[in-house]
Amino acid sequence: MSPGASVGGGPAEAERGLWLAGAPDRTDLAIFTDRALRLDDAAVIRLRTRTDDSVIAWVATGFDVLASRVVGGRxxxxxxxxxADALARGLASGSGPGHVDPGFAMDSAWHGALPPDSGFVHLDDVPARVMLDLAERGAELAREHGSAHGPPASLxxxxxxAVSAGDLSVGVPMRCVFALTAMGFLPQSGQDAxxxxxxxxxxxPAWLRIDARFGSVCRRRGDPSLVLR
Structure with a gap:
């Protein structure tokens, strides 16, 4: 056996990179990465093992909200x-399952903690159409009152x-709605599907999470600026 080879023909344990389970996973992660780059051309994506056969990708959206997408792989x-730019190039270099070169490690460029994988309480389900309507109204207000720096913080x-279950209630800020739409996690406006x-x-206690068909967004509760610290 040659140095660095692994038992069973798989990648060597010391080998670094991303291995995707199938072509749909490559496509899903490429779309996620492209959306992240539209928001910030210097975006950093954090890839973490979720289970033995799945990876969760995280990005800071610029709204003080984190976005994530789960894909099959390791x-x-x-x-x-x-x-994100290097990862996009690696994803574009192939079209199916297998190894992806994600580029140089930038661990020091990631600022802030991630939400836990468990411990969340389900409050309620909200129609995606409600979120889309809120996003459209918010976009109109942003165009009317925004500046070169984007929508005002007050918006x-x-x-x-407001979403509640029993004695527990939480308010969903416009930041989360904008993050959902900016990352393409909601169906496009006007689609009957x-x-x-x-x-x-x-x-x-520390996080609000909203799960949509194409991904999730998380917002720190209490002092949201801690997301970026």
Whole structure:
């Protein structure tokens, strides 16, 4: 056996990179990466092992909200931050399953903690159409009152939806709605196929999480700026 080879013909344990399970996973991650680059051409994506056969990709959206997408595959090391531009090039170099070169490690460029994988309480399901309507109204207000620096903070921080279950209630800020639409996690406006879709609102003491068909967004509760620290 040659140096660095692995038992069973798989990649050597010391080998670094991303291995995707199939072509749909490559496509899904490429779309996620492209959306991240539209928001920030210097975006950093954090790839983490979720299960033995799945990887979760995280990115800071610029709205003080984190976005994530799960794809089939594995990553070595198990927690790796890379430039979105380099990852996009690696994904574009192939068309199916297998190894992806994610580029140089940029672990020091990731600022802030990630939400836990468990401990969230399901509050309620909200029709995706409600989120789309809120996004459209928010975009109109942003065009009217925004500046070269983007929508005003007062608009972003406004809680546009209240979700509750029993004695537990949480407000959903416009930041989360904008992040959902900017990352393409909701069906496109006007598509009949999305009329019956829902988004799931979950919460735990430190985080608010909203799960949509194409991905999730998370917002730190209490002091949201801690997301970027």
């Amino acid at each position: 990553v070595t090391p198990r927690d790796l931050s890379v430039g 972003l921080d406004q809680e546009v939806l 999305g009329a019956d879709e829902i988004v799931r609102v979950r919460v735990q």
